[in-house]
Amino acid sequence: MLYRTMEKTGDELSVLGFGCMRLPRKGMGIDEERAIRQIRYAVDQGVNYVDTALIYPGNEGLRYAASKGLGVKRTPAEWALRWVWNHPEVTVVLSGMNDEQHIEENIRVAGEANPNSLTKKELDIVGRAAEAYRATNRVGCTGCRYCMPCPAGVNIPGCFEAYNTDSGTLQSKVMYHLRVGGKMDGARPAYVSLCKDCGKCVKVCPQHLPIPEVLREVARDYETLGARVIGGATVYALRLMRWNTMRNA
Numbered sequence: 001m002l003y004r005t006m007e008k009t010g011d012e013l014s015v016l017g018f019g020c021m022r023l024p025r026k027g028m029g030i031d032e033e034r035a036i037r038q039i040r041y042a043v044d045q046g047v048n049y050v051d052t053a054l055i056y057p058g059n060e061g062l063r064y065a066a067s068k069g070l071g072v073k074r075t076p077a078e079w080a081l082r083w084v085w086n087h088p089e090v091t092v093v094l095s096g097m098n099d100e101q102h103i104e105e106n107i108r109v110a111g112e113a114n115p116n117s118l119t120k121k122e123l124d125i126v127g128r129a130a131e132a133y134r135a136t137n138r139v140g141c142t143g144c145r146y147c148m149p150c151p152a153g154v155n156i157p158g159c160f161e162a163y164n165t166d167s168g169t170l171q172s173k174v175m176y177h178l179r180v181g182g183k184m185d186g187a188r189p190a191y192v193s194l195c196k197d198c199g200k201c202v203k204v205c206p207q208h209l210p211i212p213e214v215l216r217e218v219a220r221d222y223e224t225l226g227a228r229v230i231g232g233a234t235v236y237a238l239r240l241m242r243w244n245t246m247r248n249a
Ligand code: SF4
Pocket: 150, 151, 152, 153, 154, 156, 194, 195, 196, 197, 198, 199, 200, 201, 202, 211, 212, 215
């Protein structure tokens, strides 16, 4: 494990911090036995920074969809960690870890990733991966849900996820209406057009996204009359199919 010094306090922190937002789950709660084993293992390997907060547990992992067959045998997570640690100004990287294999991999990389250690070729690979990632993700939402709940009922991360999936294809528009419109699970509609522009979400978004502005873009693209009609027709067709299946069962 490598360590870096905090400029202000002089504390020697392990370059890998254990983010406890994504501890392993069992049923509706945390798998405590496994989580304790994982944290002890990380501490035994030299991790001396563990991050937690009241609002933690219960979120999906951040997916770094960057590597597109770029040829070197590293996982996307390893690439991401090596890139971040390449910056000398970075002291600790907090990684939400809930899988033993991921913890072992992160600890291995944390013992090797010195500042300014990436070669030009490696930096180019990361640059190309970043371009590919941006091309398929129109909004840089990580799904952290800090902006939720929205007082107007908009499912902000859900809308952005649908908007990022398949980038504007007819299929993604239908999926948007099925998912955000509550047509599949009977939940209250949570369309972007419900946004009242109160600005509450903007203040808490760690990615500093201009959320209401982007939501308006999503509405322009995904809430057109055509998309609504096709979405409605798809729901009707799915219900008909389900009814037919039940009748024939
Ligand atoms: S700006 Fe819109 S999306 Fe954001 S919290 Fe207010 S109503 Fe919800």
